Every structure is written in structure tokens, then in C-alpha cells.
Amino acid sequence: xxxxxxxxxxxxxxxxxxxxxxxxxxxxxxxxxxxxxxxxxxxxxxxxxxxxxxxxxxxxxxxxxxxxxxxxxxxxxxxxxxxxxxxxxxxxxxxxxxxxxxxxxxxxxxxxxxxxxxxxxxxxxxxxxxxxxxxxxxxxxxxxxxxxxxxxxxxxxxxxxxxxxxxxxxxxxxxxxxxxxxxxxxxxxxxxxxxxxxxxxxxxxxxxxxxxxxxxxxxxxxxxxxxxxxxxxxxxxxxxxxxxxxxxxxxxxxxxxxxxxxxxxxxxxxxxxxxxxxxxxxxxxxxxxxxxxxxxxxxxxxxxxxxxxxxxxxxxxxxxxxxxxxxxxxxxxxxxxxxxxxxxxxxxxxxxxxxxxxxxxxxxxxxxxxxxxxxxxxxxxxxxxxxxxxxxxxxxxxxxxxxxxxxxxxxxxxxxxxxxxxxxxxxxxxxxxxxxxxxxxxxxxxxxx
Amino acid sequence: xxxxxxxxxxxxxxxxxxxxxxxxxxxxxxxxxxxxxxxxxxxxxxxxxxxxxxxxxxxxxxxxxxxxxxxxxxxxxxxxxxxxxxxxxxxxxxxxxxxxxxxxxxxxxxxxxxxxxxxxxxxxxxxxxxxxxxxxxxxxxxxxxxxxxxxxxxxxxxxxxxxxxxxxxxxxxxxxxxxxxxxxxxxxxxxxxxxxxxxxxxxxxxxxxxxxxxxxxxxxxxxxxxxxxxxxxxxxxxxxxxxxxxxxxxxxxxxxxxxxxxxxxxxxxxxxxxxxxxxxxxxxxxxxxxxxxxxxxxxxxxxxxxxxxxxxxxxxxxxxxxxxx
Numbered sequence: 001x002x003x004x005x006x007x008x009x010x011x012x013x014x015x016x017x018x019x020x021x022x023x024x025x026x027x028x029x030x031x032x033x034x035x036x037x038x039x040x041x042x043x044x045x046x047x048x049x050x051x052x053x054x055x056x057x058x059x060x061x062x063x064x065x066x067x068x069x070x071x072x073x074x075x076x077x078x079x080x081x082x083x084x085x086x087x088x089x090x091x092x093x094x095x096x097x098x099x100x101x102x103x104x105x106x107x108x109x110x111x112x113x114x115x116x117x118x119x120x121x122x123x124x125x126x127x128x129x130x131x132x133x134x135x136x137x138x139x140x141x142x143x144x145x146x147x148x149x150x151x152x153x154x155x156x157x158x159x160x161x162x163x164x165x166x167x168x169x170x171x172x173x174x175x176x177x178x179x180x181x182x183x184x185x186x187x188x189x190x191x192x193x194x195x196x197x198x199x200x201x202x203x204x205x206x207x208x209x210x211x212x213x214x215x216x217x218x219x220x221x222x223x224x225x226x227x228x229x230x231x232x233x234x235x236x237x238x239x240x241x242x243x244x245x246x247x248x249x250x251x252x253x254x255x256x257x258x259x260x261x262x263x264x265x266x267x268x269x270x271x272x273x274x275x276x277x278x279x280x281x282x283x284x285x286x287x288x289x290x291x292x293x294x295x296x297x298x299x300x301x302x303x304x305x306x307x308x309x310x311x312x313x314x315x316x317x318x319x320x321x322x323x324x325x326x327x328x329x330x331x332x333x334x335x336x337x338x339x340x341x342x343x344x345x346x347x348x349x350x351x352x353x354x355x356x357x358x359x360x361x362x363x364x365x366x367x368x369x370x371x372x373x374x375x376x377x378x379x380x381x382x383x384x385x386x387x388x389x390x391x392x393x394x395x396x397x398x399x400x401x402x403x404x405x406x407x408x409x410x411x412x413x414x415x416x417x418x419x420x421x422x423x424x425x426x427x428x429x430x431x432x433x434x435x436x437x438x439x440x441x442x443x444x445x446x447x448x449x
Numbered sequence: 450x451x452x453x454x455x456x457x458x459x460x461x462x463x464x465x466x467x468x469x470x471x472x473x474x475x476x477x478x479x480x481x482x483x484x485x486x487x488x489x490x491x492x493x494x495x496x497x498x499x500x501x502x503x504x505x506x507x508x509x510x511x512x513x514x515x516x517x518x519x520x521x522x523x524x525x526x527x528x529x530x531x532x533x534x535x536x537x538x539x540x541x542x543x544x545x546x547x548x549x550x551x552x553x554x555x556x557x558x559x560x561x562x563x564x565x566x567x568x569x570x571x572x573x574x575x576x577x578x579x580x581x582x583x584x585x586x587x588x589x590x591x592x593x594x595x596x597x598x599x600x601x602x603x604x605x606x607x608x609x610x611x612x613x614x615x616x617x618x619x620x621x622x623x624x625x626x627x628x629x630x631x632x633x634x635x636x637x638x639x640x641x642x643x644x645x646x647x648x649x650x651x652x653x654x655x656x657x658x659x660x661x662x663x664x665x666x667x668x669x670x671x672x673x674x675x676x677x678x679x680x681x682x683x684x685x686x687x688x689x690x691x692x693x694x695x696x697x698x699x700x701x702x703x704x705x706x707x708x709x710x711x712x713x714x715x716x717x718x719x720x721x722x723x724x725x726x727x728x729x730x731x732x733x734x735x736x737x738x739x740x741x742x743x744x745x746x747x748x749x750x751x752x753x754x755x756x757x758x759x760x761x762x763x764x765x766x767x768x769x770x771x772x773x774x
Contacts, residue, residue, distance in 0.1 A: 057676045058635070059652035068637040068650060128635015128650065128677030132615075135634055139615040146614035146638060236642040237608060237743050385646045386740060387599060390584050392577050393771040 003201040006174075006436065014436045019178055022428045022435075025273040026175070027182055032425050039421065043414040049407035050125060058128055060404045066389050067382040067399035072126035074374040075409050078257065079119035079416075080153065080229045081250065081370065085258025086112025086160045087222035091215045093290070100286050102438065103278045103430045107265050109164035110429070111258065114419035116157040116225075120150075122412045145231045152224040159218045164423070165193075166211050170204075170433040173197035186426060226250045233377070239316030240381025249301040255294035256341070257370030260363040263287055265420070267360040269429055278430045281355060288354030291366070295345045302337070319384045328398070329380050332372060340369015475512050533665055537629070540668030540686070543621030548711035548748075549684055550624070551698070552730060553598055555754035557705045558583065559762070560596040567700030572680070573657040573672055577769040578649050580682035581697050585763060594761055595754035598705060600697065601626060601647040601682035602739060602747030609639035609648065618679065624711070624748050625684045629668050633678040640679065644743055648681045653772070684708075694719050703758065711748075 006015050053060050063070050089108035093101045101108075124130050140147045172194035179187045197203060230250035233241035243249070266287070270279040306324075309317040324333045344362045347353045353362065379399055389397055475496060495518065509523045531539075560583050568580050581600040587593070603626050610620050617632035618639050628639075628648075640648045654676045655661075661673030669686035685695030693699070698706040698719030709716030709727060717724045730736065734752040 057651065057653045064652065065640065065649050066646065068640045126636070128637070128679075129633065132632075132634040135615045135632065139632065141614060141616050144612050144614040144638070146612070146636060232638070233641075235612065237644045237745075238641065241641075382641070386644050387646050388584055388586070389646075391579075391582060391767065391769060393769045395771060396577070 005199040005201065005204060006433070007199070011436070014439055015174060015432070018432050018436045018439065019174055021275070021277065022430050022432050023175055023178055026179070026186075026426060026428060028186075028425075032421075036418070036421060039414050039418050043411055043418065046407045046411035046414060049404045050411065053125075053404055053408065054130070058126075060402060062395075062400045062402045062405060064396040064399070065392070066385060066396060067379060069126070069378055069382065070399055071375065071401045071405045071409055072122060074378040075371070075412060076119055076122040076126070077229055077250075077374040077378065078371045079115045079122055079412070080225055081254035081374070082257045082261050082367075083112045083115035083119065083156070083160070084222050084226055084251070084254040085262050086163065087156075087218050088255050088258060088290075088294075089262065090163055091219050091222075095215055098286075099438075100283060102434050104262060104266060104283060104287065106164060106167070106429060106431055107269065107424075108258075108262050109160055110420055110423045111261050111265060112160040113157065113164055113423065114416045115261075116153060116160060117419060118412050118415050119153060120157075121415070122409075125408050125412070145228055145235055148228045149225070149232065152221060152228055156218070156221045156225045159214055159221055163211065163214050163218060166207055166214065167431055167434070168427060169194055169197050169207065170199060171428045171431060173199065174432050175428060223251060226254045233381075238381050239314075239384070239386075240320045240377075243305060245301060245304055249298075249305055252294065252298040252301050253370065253373065256291070256298045257367055259287065259291045259294055260366035260370065263291065263359050263363040264367065267356055267363075269424065270356065273429065275430060278435060284356050284359055285351070285354045288348050288359055291359075291363070292345055292348045295341055295348075295366075299341055299345065302341070316384070316386070320381060323380050323383065324376065328383075329376060333376055336369045336373050336376060339365050340373065341366070475518070530665070533631070536665060536667050536669070537631070539690075540627060540629070541619065541621065543623040543625060544686075544689060545623075546712065547623040547689075549603070549689065550709060550711040550716065550727060550748050550750070551600065551603075551684070551695075552707035552716055552727065552736065552750045552752060554705050554707070554734070554752040555595055555597060556752065556757045557703045557759075558596040558598060558754075559703060559759035560585075560764070561702055563700040563702055564598055564697035564706070567696040568682070571685070571696045572670065572683075573655060573661060573674055574649075574680070575656045575772060576767075577771070578656075578680075580649070580680070593754075594763070595757070596761070597751070598697070599645065599647070600684075600749060602645050602745065602749045603682075603684060605746035605748060606744055608642040608644065608743075608745060612638045612642045614638065618681075623689075625686055626681070627668055627683055627686065628671060628679050628681050630671060630675045630678040630680065631666055631668070633675075635677045635679070637679065644740055644745065645747075648679055650679055651676045656772070 006012060061070065061072075086109045089101050090105045094105060124133060127133065136146070136150060140150075142148075172190045173196075176187065176190040176194055179190060227247040227250065230246035234243055234246035236242065263284070266279050266283065269275055306321065310321050310325075313321070323329050344366050347358070347362055353359070383398065505520075507523050508520050509526055510518055510520050511526075512518055562583055564581050565579065565583060568574070569576065569578065572580060574580070581598055583596050583598045586595055586597045603624055605620075605624070607618075607620055607626050610618055610626060613619075614636060615632055615634055617630075617634070618626060618628045620626050635650070637650055640650060651674055655674035658673065658676065664673050666673060667687060669683060669690060671680055671683055674680055685693075685697070688695055694708050694717060695706075698708045701719050704718050704720035706719045707716035707725070707727075707730065708719060709724070711727060714727045715724050716727045716730060730752070731750055735755075736750045736752055738747045738750055
């Protein structure tokens with residue numbers, strides 16, 4: 001009980017050195033204010049578009065009776081997908097025992113928190129009557145997948161928040177005495193949130209147990225959020241959505257977009273926070289391999305999703321696939337498959353490509369492809385319903401997103417960036433105590449031990 | 450039925466009419482009862498008394514819902530108007546003992562679109578907003594094209610109802626699938642789930658929103674329509690409550706629609722007003738339902754477009770322009 005960690009002078013020294021590296025970035029400096037100022041101004045502009053939508057109705061979007069789910073829902077699916085990476089990195093890779101994920105885990109959790117939190121808001125922006133949101137809780141019917149989605153996304157968000165926060169408590173305790181020159185509120189926040197942490201072994205033991213429980217709980221939750229999101233489509237009898245592999249298809253796709261997002265975040269943190277010592281080339285090399293693996297799995301599901309119905313060409317499938325392969329969406333479809341999935345896999349198989357800069361570029365392509373892929377999944381199946389679209393104005397036939405929709409979608413992306421910025425700038429983005437421990441005993445004690 | 454009539458007629462302020470209707474109902478009732486029993490005779494007597502004393506100074510006799518004849522001072526009479534709660538309750542309860550069913554005879558349709566217009570008029574919709582739409586259908590290249598009126602199929606296993614998160618759209622015991630736009634949150638999951646494209650959404654302010662503002666919302670008519678909510682075919686539940694045929698069925702000039710009660714095995718043609726046996730009609734004409742493979746079990750049946758009454762003639766497509774806000 002009395003044994004405390006980091007008590008010897010040598011350990012203290014290590015803590016000092018790591019804390020100095022990491023805490024250098026925890027400050028409200030000019031670039032932070034400028035960046036936040038830009039994000040908030042842009043967000044305000046985009047929110048104006050939402051106010052127009054609130055006033056005039058969803059008619060300001062390109063959505064109409066036939067394609068009634070469009071960019072907002074695609075964006076929602078993308079957000080839920082990307083948030084899944086928190087579970088992949090911290091839980092799956094962490095529980096297996098990979099030590100190298102330690103400095104990345106918190107970044108992955110930040111991404112999970114930001115995307116999961118905003119996903120809920122994205123859905124609200126798609127509602128015809130957002131003022132009736134409480135009805136979902138007052139009159140909710142358990143038969144509806146929307147209820148399942150609300151439940152599991154909320155749970156996932158809370159678990160991710162805890163998984164970000166719990167391992168940070170020792171860091172906050174370490175940092176609270178090292179925040180000279182930072183605003184008083186920040187010092188106070190660290191003081192409160194560190195819960196009088198004193199680095200007792202017993203405290204570490206409890207924390208690790210708690211984290212372990214969370215890491216296990218979050219796996220089924222994460223699978224649930226994206227499986228249920230896929231079921232929003234798969235439970236309908238609509239051609240293109242009526243697929244029994246939608247669950248795993250979505251999950252595997254989620255790992256691709258999430259991993260790409262983490263790589264992009266790693267690159268920017270490494271550059272702007274000067275964290276080359278902690279986010280090494282080796283980390284990029286390894287997460288590059290992860291991206292290859294998840295992309296190949298995703299490719300396998302793509303093969304199943306398109307080849308099997310493509311072989312049979314049932315009436316509805318034939319129309320749908322023709323639209324994708326050679327029709328209206330052909331450019332988009334092949335662009336996504338090639339530039340966002342197949343070519344990145346082949347490039348990343350080359351060791352030279354698994355370096356920070358090439359991987360940044362590749363990941364940007366993968367992430368953009370992932371967003372557009374959600375669009376391809378959501379929109380085209382609605383364009384050719386079972387019964388013909390007749391006697392309607394021409395703009396009802398083909399869905400074209402409007403500027404307002406783009407602006408509201410942009411607002412959600414800006415909000416994600418704001419959350420990521422705040423969480424990574426006001427709190428240590430790399431786990432200080434784990435790094436100090438790591439440097440000390442290369443023998444490798446881990447959080448998940 | 451007498452209660453409903455009572456309700457309806459007393460909406461009008463005319464006092465004499467109220468008395469008139471209730472008296473007629475009353476007499477009809479007591480006549481039946483009187484023929485059966487001695488108690489009936491007493492009732493006839495009370496009818497006679499009622500007749501005699503109806504002009505009593507300042508008093509009015511009213512038949513209550515539980516069939517009691519009461520007398521109240523005339524100045525205490527108030528028009529009966531069902532409030533939202535009453536409308537919602539009866540809207541969700543449906544009409545007891547009925548299983549509404551529609552049969553659409555495709556051999557009679559020549560795309561007059563009177564059904565569409567009547568429906569849009571009754572439900573305050575724009576010309577391109579549909580509860581029912583007549584579609585040009587062609588099953589395959591070598592089979593002839595035909596016109597097909599397409600209302601909501603009022604499925605017995607409705608995918609739209611399953612997915613609704615807030616019980617805004619629901620299936621009644623009498624077979625009708627309704628939408629409560631006081632409840633709808635506008636998520637459009639039901640639209641995504643419907644294989645018949647039967648639902649519409651109010652993307653902008655409904656066309657008669659201003660005029661309907663003061664009206665109490667009747668879920669059986671879905672008026673006033675509301676921006677940001679779903680609307681759909683209701684089998685004219687409000688008309689059925691009055692014992693009338695749906696708007697589209699009555700408006701058809703060509704005898705396309707039959708409507709009736711599956712429990713009675715009887716459907717009435719909206720044009721000829723001829724009532725026929727549902728099972729016989731389906732049997733003799735090869736009745737079928739749309740997309741049976743989906744397992745939705747529609748309550749709308751179709752009769753194939755054989756021996757057509759009219760040549761297939763597709764007029765010029767009307768130019769539908771979206772109303773800008």
C-alpha cells in the first residue's frame with residue numbers, strides 16, 4: 001500500500017524529462033487561439049446554413065421523397081465508422097499486448113470521442129422536427145433500430161470518454177505542479193480532475209483494473225454501434241441495402257477510415273507538437289501495416305457485397321449495380337475503390353511508403369474515399385425504387401446535395417476538429433506516465449498487463 | 450352509428466336541427482326496441498311524450514351517449530367539438546369490427562387521375578405531393594404498358610411501422626396504417642423502409658398551412674399537414690367513420706376502385722356503387738398483390754389489366770414545377 005511509483009530520483013528525472021516534452025504543447029498560445037478562432041468563425045458561418053434549414057424546412061436540401069436520406073446520413077455513418085478506431089487501437093491491439101500502441105491510444109480515443117459525440121448531432125440535423133428529439137426518449141419503441149443506435153452510440157461515447165480519462169489521471173497529477181504560466185482555470189481543472197492521485201501502487205492497480213473492464217466492455221459496444229448503424233439500412237427491403245453482410249462490411253470499413261484518421265492525426269501532432277521522439281517512424285511503419293490489414297479485410301467484404309449480387313443480377317440488383325459500375329455513379333465508385341482502397345493497399349505494402357509523409361497522403365485519400373463510400377452506400381439505392389418515379393418535378397428524380405447541406409456537413413467536421421483541438425491542446429496528448437515507465441523499464445510493463 | 454351522427458350534427462349551431470336529428474334517431478331506436486318487448490312499448494310511449502313536450506319553454510331534450518334521454522336548459526347547450534385528445538384516441542382505436550380492404554381493377558384505369566386530385570384536395574396537398582399516384586407500368590419489354598393507381602398498400606406486416614422510433618406511424622385493428630404528425634420526428638426511416646414509395650414528406654411549409662392553422666388536428670384526415678413530418682394515404686379513415694367510401698374511390702369515373710370490409714367479404718365499387726363479394730371478385734379476376742415476395746401482406750389487391758376498357762393512351766406529361774419558398 002505504501003509503495004509509490006516514480007519515487008526514486010532517477011524515476012523523477014525521467015518523469016521530468018517526458019513531462020517537459022509533452023507539456024510544452026499544453027498551453028493556450030497564439031497559434032491555438034488563431035486556429036480556434038478560425039474554426040469557431042467557420043463553424044458560426046456554417047451554422048447559419050442550419051438556421052436557414054430550421055426556418056424553411058428540409059426542402060433547402062437536395063433531399064426529396066425518393067432520395068430522402070442523403071449527405072447527412074452518409075456523414076453520420078462516416079462519423080460512427082471513424083469513431084470505431086478507439087476500440088481497435090486501445091482495446092483490440094492493446095489487449096493483445098502490443099506495446100507500441102501506447103503513445104497512440106490516447107489519440108485514438110480523442111478521435112473516438114470527437115466523432116461519436118458529433119455523430120449524434122449530425123443525426124439531429126437530418127430530422128424534420130429536431131424540436132421533437134425528446135420524443136425518442138418519451139415514446140421510444142424498442143423495435144426500431146434508431147433506438148438501438150441512440151443507446152449504443154451514447155454508451156460508446158461514455159466508455160470512450162472514460163477510456164480517455166482514466167489513464168490520464170496520473171498524468172494530470174504529474175502535470176498539475178508543472179503548469180507555470182498556464183491560465184488558472186486549467187491548473188484548477190488539473191487539480192480537481194487528478195483526484196489527489198499520489199502514484200500509490202494500489203491506485204495504479206485499481207486504475208488498471210478499471211481500464212481493463214472498460215477495454216473489454218467497449219469491444220461489444222463498438223461492434224454494436226456500427227452493426228446497428230448498418231442495420232438502419234439492412235433491415236429495410238430496399239435493393240442495395242437489403243444485405244446480410246452489412247454488419248461486418250460496415251465494421252471492416254470503419255476500421256479503415258478510423259485507422260486513416262489516426263494516421264493523419266499522428267502526423268499533425270508529431271509535426272506541430274514536435275513529438276518525433278514519441279511518435280516515431282516505427283509507429284508509422286506499424287500502423288501502416290494495420291491499415292493494410294484492415295483494408296484487405298474490407299476489400300474482401302466489398303468483393304462479397306458487389307460480386308455475388310453482380311453474378312446473379314436480380315432485377316433490382318442489376319439496376320443498382322449498373323448505376324455503380326457504369327452509370328451515374330461509376331466515376332465515384334471506381335475512384336473510391338481504386339484511389340481509396342486498392343492502390344493504397346499496394347502502396348503500403350512497400351516499406352518505403354510506410355513513412356510519415358507518404359502515409360499522410362495515402363491516409364487522406366483513404367479517408368476521403370471512406371466518406372464518399374458512405375455516400376455511395378446511402379444514396380444510389382434510393383434512386384431506383386421498386387415502383388417508377390413519375391409525375392414529380394425534375395429535381396425530385398436525381399438527388400443533388402445543396403450548398404446548405406454541404407455547409408451543415410462542414411459544420412459537423414469543424415466541430416470534430418474543435419473537440420480534437422481542445423482535448424489535445426489542453427491535456428497531454430501522449431500518456432506521460434506510461435512513456436516514463438516505458439523509458440525506465442524496457443522490460444515492458446503495460447497498462448493492460 | 451347514432452352516436453357518431455349525433456356528434457356530427459351537433460357540431461352545427463342550429464338548435465332545431467339538433468333536436469330533429471336526435472329525435473329521428475331516437476324514434477328509430479325505440480321502434481326496434483318496441484317491436485321486441487314490452488319495454489319497447491314503454492319507450493314508444495316516452496317517444497310520444499318527447500314528441501309532445503319538445504317545445505317546453507327553455508328546455509331541450511338530448512339523447513346522451515349511453516342512450517338516456519335528458520333534459521337540459523337551452524342556454525346551457527354547447528356545440529360539441531372533439532378535442533385533440535378525443536381525435537387522437539379514436540384515431541388510434543380505429544373502427545371496431547372492420548378490416549378495410551381495397552381492390553383496384555387495372556382493366557378499367559385510363560389515367561383520368563381523378564383519384565389523385567380528389568385525394569390532394571381532401572388532404573391539402575400540392576399537385577406533386579401524393580398519397581395516391583397513378584403510375585405507368587410495364588412489367589417487361591414485350592408486355593403492354595398499363596396504368597396503375599398506387600395508394601399506400603396498408604400492409605398487414607408493414608416495414609414502415611416496424612422501424613418508426615416513436616410510434617408515430619401505427620397499424621390499427623381495422624387494417625389501416627396511419628401517421629400521427631403530432632408525434633412524427635421527421636427521421637424518414639419509414640420512407641426508407643417502404644418498398645412501395647407510398648410515403649411523402651413535407652419538405653416545406655404545406656400548401657394550406659396558413660388556412661388550416663386554427664383547425665384541430667385529425668389524425669384520420671392528417672389535416673392540418675405539418676412541415677417536417679411524414680404524410681401518407683389514410684384509406685380516408687375520416688370518411689370511413691362517416692360510413693362513406695374513400696375520396697379516391699368515390700372520385701373515380703371509371704369504376705376502377707372497390708372498397709369494403711374483409712370481415713363482411715363485401716366490397717363496393719366507387720363508381721357504380723355495386724357491392725360484390727370480395728373473395729369472388731378476386732377469384733374470378735385473378736386478383737393479386739404487389740411484391741408478395743416481400744412478405745408485407747398488403748390490404749390492397751389488384752385485378753390484372755386484361756380485356757381493357759380503354760386503349761392505353763399516354764397523354765403529354767404534365768410539367769410539374771416545384772413551388773419555391
